[in-house]
Amino acid sequence: xxxxxxxxxxxxxxxxxxxxxxxxxxxxxxxxxxxxxxxxxxxxxxxxxxxxxxxxxxxxxxxxxxxxxxxxxxxxxxxxxxxxxxxxxxxxxxxxxxxxxxxxxxxxxxxxxxxxxxxxxxxxxxxxxxxxxxxxxxxxxxxxxxxxxxxxxxxxxxxxxxxxxxxxxxxxxxxxxxxxxxxxxxxxxxxxxxxxxxxxxxxxxxxxxxxxxxx
Amino acid sequence: xxxxxxxxxxxxxxxxxxxxxxxxxxxxxxxxxxxxxxxxxxxxxxxxxxxxxxxxxxxxxxxxxxxxxxxxxxxxxxxxxxxxxxxxxxxxxxxxxxxxxxxxxxxxxxxxxxxxxxxxxxxxxxxxxxxxxxxxxxxxxxxxxxxxxxxxxxxxxxxxxxxxxxxxxxxxxxxxxxxxxxxxxxxxxxxxxxxxxxxxxxxxxxxxxxxxxxxxxxxxxxxxxxxxxxxxxxxxxxxxxxxxx
Numbered sequence: 001x002x003x004x005x006x007x008x009x010x011x012x013x014x015x016x017x018x019x020x021x022x023x024x025x026x027x028x029x030x031x032x033x034x035x036x037x038x039x040x041x042x043x044x045x046x047x048x049x050x051x052x053x054x055x056x057x058x059x060x061x062x063x064x065x066x067x068x069x070x071x072x073x074x075x076x077x078x079x080x081x082x083x084x085x086x087x088x089x090x091x092x093x094x095x096x097x098x099x100x101x102x103x104x105x106x107x108x109x110x111x112x113x114x115x116x117x118x119x120x121x122x123x124x125x126x127x128x129x130x131x132x133x134x135x136x137x138x139x140x141x142x143x144x145x146x147x148x149x150x151x152x153x154x155x156x157x158x159x160x161x162x163x164x165x166x167x168x169x170x171x172x173x174x175x176x177x178x179x180x181x182x183x184x185x186x187x188x189x190x191x192x193x194x195x196x197x198x199x200x201x202x203x204x205x206x207x208x209x210x211x212x213x214x215x
Numbered sequence: 216x217x218x219x220x221x222x223x224x225x226x227x228x229x230x231x232x233x234x235x236x237x238x239x240x241x242x243x244x245x246x247x248x249x250x251x252x253x254x255x256x257x258x259x260x261x262x263x264x265x266x267x268x269x270x271x272x273x274x275x276x277x278x279x280x281x282x283x284x285x286x287x288x289x290x291x292x293x294x295x296x297x298x299x300x301x302x303x304x305x306x307x308x309x310x311x312x313x314x315x316x317x318x319x320x321x322x323x324x325x326x327x328x329x330x331x332x333x334x335x336x337x338x339x340x341x342x343x344x345x346x347x348x349x350x351x352x353x354x355x356x357x358x359x360x361x362x363x364x365x366x367x368x369x370x371x372x373x374x375x376x377x378x379x380x381x382x383x384x385x386x387x388x389x390x391x392x393x394x395x396x397x398x399x400x401x402x403x404x405x406x407x408x409x410x411x412x413x414x415x416x417x418x419x420x421x422x423x424x425x426x427x428x429x430x431x432x433x434x435x436x437x438x439x440x441x442x443x444x445x446x447x448x449x450x451x452x453x454x455x456x457x458x459x460x
Contacts, residue, residue: 051219062444064400067436070417074426153313187316194311
C-alpha cells in the first residue's frame, strides 16, 4: 500500500497516537518544571547545593532511557506510571540547571531595590527574581520537551501511550506489508510533533515574558 | 557552579557506580537461581554482552569522529561556509527523530541484521553534537590569531592544524562526550535489531518475568553509560591544549 493511502486510511488512529504522545510529553514537562523550579529555588543560593543538584540530575540524564524504563517495570508495572516517572526524571536536568543559572543571573542591585521598597522575600522571589529568570527556565523546558519526544517513543516498550507503538508494531511485523510504513509514520510523526511543540514554545515565550525584558 | 558540579561527578561518579555494580552482582549471584536465571546471570554471558555493548559504542564513536570532525572542518572553510546552516538545520531535525524509530527504520529498509545495522543508525543519531561543536569550536577562534598565523608565513592548512583545531579541541571533546553517552544509551536498543548488547538482558528479564535478569542488565547498562561519561569528563579535563586549561 502506498504510504499516502496508508496514512489517509488510518487518519483517526494516527491523530489519536500523536495526541497521546504530545500530551504525555507536555504533561511530563509541566510536572518536571514544577519540581525542577522548586528544586532550583531551594538550592540556588548555596553554591554547594546548586552543584549537588546539577551533578545529580545530570547523572540521571546519562542513564540509558531503556535501562531506566526496564528498572521501573518491577516497581511500577507497565503502562502510564513508569512512562511518566521516567519522562519527568529525564526532563529535570535542563530545567533545574537553567533555573539555577537564571536565578543567579538576576542583578543583585535589582533584588536590593525590591527589598528596599519593602517587598518581602517571597514577593521578591515571585515578583522579581523568577520573572527575570523565566526566559532561561522556559529555554530549559524547551530542551526537556525535545529530549522527551524520543524517550516517550521508547516508552511504548513498557506499554506507554503514543507514537512509539507504531514503531514497535512495525518492528514486530518485519517482512510483512506495512511494516516500513508503520515505523516511518511513527518516526515522522514524532519529528512533526517535536517541531510543532518547538514552535509553540516561541509563542509561549512571547506571551509570558515580562514586557521589560522582551526583545 | 557548573565547574563544581563537574568536579563532584568526577570524584563521586566512579565510586558510586562501582559500589552499585558490585552490590547488584553480589546480590544476583548469591541468590538461589533457577534455570533461566543461571543461563543469563553468569560471568561469561555478562562479560560478552557488556563487551558487545562497548564494541557498539566504540564503533559508533569511530564513525562519529571520522565523519563529524572532517565535515565540521569543511563547513567552516570559506568556500563551504554557506552550507553550514543548511547542514545544521537538517542535523537538528534529524536529532528530533526518535532513536528507536531511526534504528527500526534502518533495519526494516535494509532488511538485514547484525552489528553494523545497529551501529550505523546509532552513529547517524549521535553525529550532531560532534558536528555542531566542531563548527562552533572553530568559529569561536579569535580571527586575529589566524591572521597572525598567516602573517608569520603559515599556510592555510598550517593555520587550521596548529591554531584553529587545537583551540577547538575542548569543545570538540565536550561534543564527543555527549555523543558517546548518546551512543551507549542508544546501544541498549540494539537488541531490537539483533545487534546484541546489554538490552538483551533487560528484554529477556522482562519477557520471562525474571526481574533479577532485568535488574542486572539495566544496572550494567547504567554503569557503563556513567563510566563512559566519566571517562569523557576525564578526557575533557586533561586532553585540552595546555594554554587553555
